[in-house]
Amino acid sequence: MLSAGNERILIIAPHADDEVLGCGGLIEKACRYQNKVKVVVGAVGDTFFWHTQQPVAADIRKQELSQAMHYLGCDDYEVLYDDKESWMDTIPQRELITEIDHLLIGFQPTMVFIPYPSFHQDHQALFNACMAGLRPKPSSNIKLIAMFEYPFIIWQFPKITNVGELYLDISDTIDRKVEAFCKHQSQIRSDQSLLSPQVVKEWARFRGLEFGVPFAEKYHVLRAALL
Structure with a gap:
């Protein structure tokens, strides 16, 4: 899946922490192999986060994102909107699609990873914009488009079917994925929650069992090509 130094990988996540939950192992391995991420x-x-009963400022979320990305070795990251968390469904869809179009034109990725849609309105809005932006175009260099998971996909309907499955062995980087998630300190829940460091590791262990390795990330393939 990852050729040393040959891929341009674009990961589009709804919120700061989703990128690690879904793609933490991929980010670390791709950067380590000198791919552009x-x-x-x-x-x-x-x-305001109910799990801590405390407000969290946008600047804190951006600081946590920066710490997580630097820890994983990724120095190219950005936030589209710094005042729209839980309000992305209020952004005109045309505006979101335009943002995605600009990203694709500017970065020219060979692989794109987008969020698996869920009950959360931000995830839905961003997924829909990504699907529009990634519509088939002539002379595209994109050879893989896939959805990444996060634990709350267990609570969503309808489920997406008739897509391919792709597993990435992250056994050699699972501890770094978990530690990167811990950089998002404001998001950490108790061990009984789906968003806890322990469950992040157990989720990867479960996906690894499906594939026959100690730990894995699973991706749902929307389109793939041999170029």
Whole structure:
């Protein structure tokens, strides 16, 4: 899946922490193998988190993102909106699609990873914009488009079917993935939650069992080509 230094990988995540939950192992391995990786977060914002009963400022979310990305070796990352967390569904879809178009034109990726849609309105809005932006175009260099997971996909309907499955062995980097998630300190829940460091590791262990390796990330393939 990863050729040393040959891929341009674009990861588009709704919020700061989704990029690690879904693609932390991929980011670390791709950067280590000298591929070009760009991470784009849809939105952060001043918000209130019920799991801590505390407000969290947008600047804190961006600092946590920076720490996580630097830890994984990725120096190309950005946030599209710094005041729209949980409000991305209020952004005109045409505006979101235009943002995605600009990213694709500017970065010229060979692989694109987008969020698996879920019950969250931000995830839905960004997924729909990505699907529009990634419509088939002539002379495209993109050879793989896939959706990444995050634990709350267990609570969504309808489920996406008739797509391919792709597993990435992250056994050699699972501890770095978990530590990168811990950089998103404001997002950490208790061990009984789907968003806890322990569950992040157990989720990867479960995906590894499906594939026959100790730990893995699973991706749902929307389009793939041999170029």
